[in-house]
Structure formats: C-alpha cells, structure tokens
Amino acid sequence: xxxxxxxxxxxxxxxAGDAFAAPLGLPEVPVPADNAQNPAKIELGKQLFFDxxxxxxxxxxxxxxxxxxxxxxxxxxxxxxxxxxVGPRNAPTVLNAAYYTSLFHDGRADSLETQxxxxxxxxxxxxxxxxxxxxxLLRNDADYRRLFRQAFGSEPEEAEAAHIxxxxxxxxxxxxxxxxxxxxxxxxxxxxxxxxxARRGLRVFRRKGNCANCHEIGLNDSxxxxxxxxxxxxxxxxxxxxxxxxxxxxxxxxxxADVDPASVFDPRERSELGRFLVTGKVADIGRFRTPTLxxxxxxxxxxxxxxxxxxxxxxxxxxxxxxxxxxxDPAIYPLHLTDQEKADLVAFLKSLGNPDCLFTPGRFPRxxxxxxxxxxxxxxxxx
Numbered sequence: 339x340x341x342x343x344x345x346x347x348x349x350x351x352x353x354a355g356d357a358f359a360a361p362l363g364l365p366e367v368p369v370p371a372d373n374a375q376n377p378a379k380i381e382l383g384k385q386l387f388f389d390x391x392x393x394x395x396x397x398x399x400x401x402x403x404x405x406x407x408x409x410x411x412x413x414x415x416x417x418x419x420x421x422x423x424v425g426p427r428n429a430p431t432v433l434n435a436a437y438y439t440s441l442f443h444d445g446r447a448d449s450l451e452t453q454x455x456x457x458x459x460x461x462x463x464x465x466x467x468x469x470x471x472x473x474x475l476l477r478n479d480a481d482y483r484r485l486f487r488q489a490f491g492s493e494p495e496e497a498e499a500a501h502i503x504x505x506x507x508x509x510x511x512x513x514x515x516x517x518x519x520x521x522x523x524x525x526x527x528x529x530x531x532x533x534x535x536a537r538r539g540l541r542v543f544r545r546k547g548n549c550a551n552c553h554e555i556g557l558n559d560s561x562x563x564x565x566x567x568x569x570x571x572x573x574x575x576x577x578x579x580x581x582x583x584x585x586x587x588x589x590x591x592x593x594x595a596d597v598d599p600a601s602v603f604d605p606r607e608r609s610e611l612g613r614f615l616v617t618g619k620v621a622d623i624g625r626f627r628t629p630t631l632x633x634x635x636x637x638x639x640x641x642x643x644x645x646x647x648x649x650x651x652x653x654x655x656x657x658x659x660x661x662x663x664x665x666x667d668p669a670i671y672p673l674h675l676t677d678q679e680k681a682d683l684v685a686f687l688k689s690l691g692n693p694d695c696l697f698t699p700g701r702f703p704r705x706x707x708x709x710x711x712x713x714x715x716x717x718x719x720x721x
Contacts, residue, residue, distance in 0.1 A: 360514055363521030365559045367436045367511055373451060373504045375511065378488030383509030385485065386502065392458060392472055394465035395420050400457070400506065403429035407696055409636035410513065415644025423462040426609035428644040431637045433695060434630050436511040439565040443626045443642040446616045450507035455499060469499045476501070515633060515695035520686075525558070532689055539686025542679050547656070549683075551669050552628045562632055562690065567625035570670055571661030572641045573610040574624050577603065588620070612642070623665045633691045649684045 360366055369375055386392060387400040403417045404410040410432040412418070417429040427443055435441065441453035457463040458472065466472070476482045477494040486494045490501060520540075522531035532540070543549040553562040577584070580602050588599040600608050600615060608615070613622035626642045640646040646655055657680065659672035675683070 360559075361516035361521075363518065363525050363559055364434070364514060364516040364561070365437070367514055369511065370449065370451070373507060375508055376489065378485050379490070379505055379508045380512055381509075382482070382485040382489045383505035383507065385482070386472070386506050387509055389475075391475060392464055392466075393420055394467075398464050400454075403457075403463075404432045409433055409633045409691075409696060411637045413638070415639050417463070419457075419460070419463040420465040425462055426606050427642050428639065430629060431633060432510055433513050433515045434561070434632055436514060437561050437630070438563070438627075440627060444613050444616050445567060445627050450510050451500070451503035454503045454506035454510070458502075469502060472502055473497050473499070515692050518632070518692045519689040521560075523689075524555075524560075533685060535682045535685040536689045537686075538679075539682035539684070539689075542675070542683045543686055546675065546679065547673055547683055548669060549656075553631050561630060563628045563630045565628065567613045567622065567627050568667040568669065569612070569624040569663065569665040570626075570641075570655075571624070571663050571666050572626075572645060572655075573643045574661055574663040574665075576607050576610045577624075580607065610643075621665070624663065625665070625667075631687060631690050633695060635688045635691045636693075636696065649687050650680070653680050653683050 387404075390396050390399045390402075392399060398420050402419075403412045405412055412429045414429070416427055417425040419425060430443065435450065438450075439448075441447040441450065442456070447453035447456060455469065458466050458469055476486050476497040483494045486492075486497060486501070489505060519531040519536070522528040523537075543553075544555065552564050552566065552568060554560065554564050555562070583602045584599050587597050587602055591597050591599055600611055603611070611623055613625040613627075614620070616622070634640075635649060638646075638648060640649070640652050641655075646652045653675070656670070657673045657675045660666055660670040
C-alpha cells in the first residue's frame with residue numbers, strides 16, 4: 339500500500355511514492371522517474387537545505403536566501419552570499435518551484451536536481467570549489483550517514499553529487515502552497531472568498547491588464563506562469579552604455595572569431611543579458627522567466643533585480659509599458675489603467691497568498707559533529 343504522508347501545514351498535502359495530491363488550485367506535482375519521493379530522502383534534503391556547512395565559510399545555507407518565514411525568499415533586492423557579497427539577481431521563492439520547467443531567472447537549469455547544485459559552487463553564493471565537502475558530510479556525519487542509507491538504499495561511501503541534488507530537490511517538491519482565497523473562489527465555489535475589489539481586479543488581470551497572457555489561469559488549476567521568457571525592459575538601462583561594443587563583438591563572433599560578446603560587460607551588467615547567456619540568441623537579450631504570482635504579496639521586492647519595492651510599483655511599471663528597448667516584448671505596452679483599476683489589481687494579487695505557508699521548520703542539523711549521540715530519524719511532521 340502506498341504510504342500517505344500529510345504535512346501538518348494548511349495549504350499542502352502530498353503522497354510519498356507514486357504521486358502527489360496537491361492543494362486546491364494546483365495540479366499534481368511532477369516527480370521524475372529517477373528520483374521518486376520517500377520520507378528519508380525528503381528529510382535528508384531538508385537537513386541539507388538548512389545546513390550552513392554547505393558553504394565555504396560555514397555561514398550560508400540554501401535557507402539563507404530562501405527563508406521559510408519570508409515565503410522562501412530573503413526580502414532583499416538581490417541575494418547576499420559568503421563574505422557579504424551581493425549578487426546581481428533577486429532570490430526567487432522556492433514555493434511551487436516544483437512546477438517550473440526550468441530554474442533560475444534565465445532558465446539555465448532544467449530541473450530542481452540541477453538547480454540545487456548550482457549555488458554550492460557559485461563563488462559569491464556558497465563559495466565551494468566543488469561539492470567534495472558536502473560529500474564528506476554525507477560520508478562522515480552519523481546522522482547524514484543514516485539518512486543517506488534510508489534515502490538511497492546504498493552506502494554513504496557511494497555518494498555522488500547527483501545524490502545531493504536529488505535529496506534537496508525532493509525536499510523542495512514538498513514546498514507546494516495553494517488553497518488561497520483565489521483558489522477557494524474560483525475552484526472551490528466560495529464566492530465570499532474574494533472581496534469586491536479583488537473580484538474587479540481579477541477582471542482587470544484577465545482583460546485590460548493582459549496579465550493572464552503570461553501568468554496563466556487554468557480551468558482546473560493555475561500556476562500563474564507560462565514558464566516562458568520575456569523582455570520587460572527591467573534592467574536594460576545597465577546595458578546601454580556598452581551595447582554598441584557588444585554588437586560589434588557579437589558580429590565578430592558570428593564571423594568566426596573566438597570572442598565572448600558578453601565579456602564587454604562587468605558581471606553586474608552581464609546579468610541583464612538574461613536568457614541570452616544561456617542560448618546565445620540575440621532575440622533572448624534581456625529575457626527572463628515568468629515567475630509565479632502565488633504568494634506574491636509575501637515575496638517582495640520584485641523583478642529579477644529587485645528593482646520594484648511594492649506591488650503598487652510593479653503595477654505602475656506595467657501600466658507605463660515597461661522600459662523601452664529594442665527587444666521589448668510586444669505583450670508589454672501602456673495599459674492606461676485608472677487608479678481604481680490599479681488598486682483592484684493589487685487587491686487581487688494579494689488574494690493569491692496563503693499565510694499558512696509561512697512557517698518555522700523543526701530541527702536543524704548540528705552545527706558541529708558530535709562524538710557520540712543517537713542519530714535522528716526522519717520526521718517530516720516537524721515542518
């Protein structure tokens with residue numbers, strides 16, 4: 339019989355094994371065939387997610403930028419890693435990341451498993467030279483050794499980088515949050531779940547605001563993302579001063595020269611090339627993945643660079659038609675919303691959140707290995 343595990347937080351439920359039973363408003367969570375869920379793997383991933391020993395100086399964990407009490411963001415414009423280094427991009431929420439078909443703002447990772455490994459060796463995030471120190475933890479820490487055996491059915495000495503990604507991804511797939519006022523209104527038939535302002539905002543969202551063009555609403559569930567990439571104009575001004583030089587070098591590369599067009603920019607500027615850094619296609623300059631809008635009121639500041647502080651700022655940015663540039667997506671144009679329509683749209687966006695998804699996790703890994711002591715056992719009820 340398939341084991342059923344209920345996470346004791348309103349808004350989410352999952353089945354360990356074959357499939358997930360998602361909360362109201364969300365579809366079944368996709369699970370790859372080569373990384374089936376099990377309680378020990380989820381617990382192992384959770385412990386790794388909160389363990390600061392997964393960084394070069396022991397100060398940064400995944401949860402440093404993805405804090406449960408902040409809807410798995412950090413509340414900063416852009417993320418901060420080891421030694422206080424400030425990155426160029428905003429830390430996106432991990433809530434409902436299980437539904438993304440690509441990860442990171444530019445989509446350079448094709449799975450949660452791949453994404454989980456990226457920050458570990460990023461020099462300004464976790465700062466590890468390689469994943470060797472994490473593998474040593476799995477092999478030498480008594481608690482991790484026990485969980486690894488239970489999770490993967492093999493000895494910790496056989497641990498590889500892929501096991502790290504699979505464990506963290508398994509935990510992240512439990513971070514599914516729905517059952518919002520919007521869901522109860524549209525999918526639950528509770529017409530009192532939305533205020534009159536939010537209901538008007540839903541109409542603006544679907545019609546005049548053109549928001550649902552990218553932040554899709556489905557008949558049976560809604561991810562509020564189409565998993566595609568768009569140029570909204572955000573941050574493009576950082577490229578302007580050197581863009582002519584970029585074009586020149588790009589043409590040299592197209593003619594066969596061994597050059598990197600992106601190298602004309604410094605790291606902060608280069609980040610604004612977005613999807614181009616992955617595909618090398620001119621059409622992808624400044625394009626970034628459509629984020630989910632679920633729990634949006636709890637995940638500010640907004641945009642890939644954290645440049646918009648409030649939802650009101652975001653609505654105003656879209657109303658003005660974004661920032662003009664040669665690659666601006668045709669779906670971005672002045673909306674001419676009234677003040678009332680803007681307020682209603684913000685009210686609707688606030689209905690997409692479930693405060694019960696803000697929580698304090700249970701036990702964390704030990705900061706230092708103990709010489710003796712009883713190992714812990716998987717306990718996912720401590721969410």
